[in-house]
Amino acid sequence: MKISADELERLFDALPDVVFFVKDDAGRYTHANLTLIRRLGLKRRDQVIGRTVDSLFPSSLGGSYAMQDRRVLAGETIENQLEVHIFPNRAAGWCLTCKRPLASRGRVRGVIGISRDLGQPDGRHPVYDRLRRVLDYLQEHYAEAVRVHAMARLANLSVAQLERHFRRVFQLTPQQWLTKLRIEEAMRLLHGDERIAGIGLACGFADQSAFARQFKAIVGMTPRDYRSMAGGLVRRLPANSDTEGVAMAR
Numbered sequence: 001m002k003i004s005a006d007e008l009e010r011l012f013d014a015l016p017d018v019v020f021f022v023k024d025d026a027g028r029y030t031h032a033n034l035t036l037i038r039r040l041g042l043k044r045r046d047q048v049i050g051r052t053v054d055s056l057f058p059s060s061l062g063g064s065y066a067m068q069d070r071r072v073l074a075g076e077t078i079e080n081q082l083e084v085h086i087f088p089n090r091a092a093g094w095c096l097t098c099k100r101p102l103a104s105r106g107r108v109r110g111v112i113g114i115s116r117d118l119g120q121p122d123g124r125h126p127v128y129d130r131l132r133r134v135l136d137y138l139q140e141h142y143a144e145a146v147r148v149h150a151m152a153r154l155a156n157l158s159v160a161q162l163e164r165h166f167r168r169v170f171q172l173t174p175q176q177w178l179t180k181l182r183i184e185e186a187m188r189l190l191h192g193d194e195r196i197a198g199i200g201l202a203c204g205f206a207d208q209s210a211f212a213r214q215f216k217a218i219v220g221m222t223p224r225d226y227r228s229m230a231g232g233l234v235r236r237l238p239a240n241s242d243t244e245g246v247a248m249a250r
Contacts (some may be wrong), residue, residue: 017117027052066218094118122169130155142181144202190227
């Protein structure tokens with residue numbers, strides 16, 4: 001038995017921390033759950049259906065989101081992509097996004113995806129205290145070259161155990177958490193006047209090119225574009241926060 005996109009849309013309407021969407025091969029929304037509608041600051045589904053990301057988001061964001069959709073329409077699957085999403089109601093937050101191509105009769109005809117907010121860590125997990133040692137270490141050393149083997153030794157776990165337990169407790173791999181810390185600090189510093197190249201180095205990126213590439217992959221825009229819009233649209237994130245705000249997919 002197959003479940004239709006209409007039925008999935010109604011199902012995902014009940015989940016306030018998950019965004020669900022379907023787009024056609026031109027990037028137009030055909031389905032969107034209520035979470036997406038509300039996070040766009042809209043009231044009705046028909047205000048989204050038939051529109052593209054370019055018409056719903058600022059140009060610096062819409063172009064990046066559209067490019068990601070084109071990758072999926074070309075056949076790529078995106079799994080658990082760590083992202084910061086910024087949208088018209090001025091909220092910014094962390095999420096994990098999954099997108100898959102929708103194929104029919106051997107041809108990709110659209111994109112289906114979800115984006116779920118990062119939740120609070122599972123503090124009841126048996127190795128939570130050991131994993132907190134790793135978090136505390138990363139908090140102090142995020143600007144350095146941190147090796148996963150060093151993190152595993154700190155938690156008295158094998159690398160495989162560390163990665164498995166870390167994902168279970170924090171929904172992220174240790175490397176994703178390190179990237180999260182670096183991007184959060186970069187976003188904070190971009191509200192100031194320090195040179196972008198200096199910010200990248202201060203946050204642990206090898207050079208300005210690596211910083212710009214990683215920042216755009218996570219935030220959806222370059223550091224320069226983020227700085228330009230930060231004063232107007234973006235709510236400032238706390239430095240290296242380990243709490244999550246709201247997030248959305250597009």
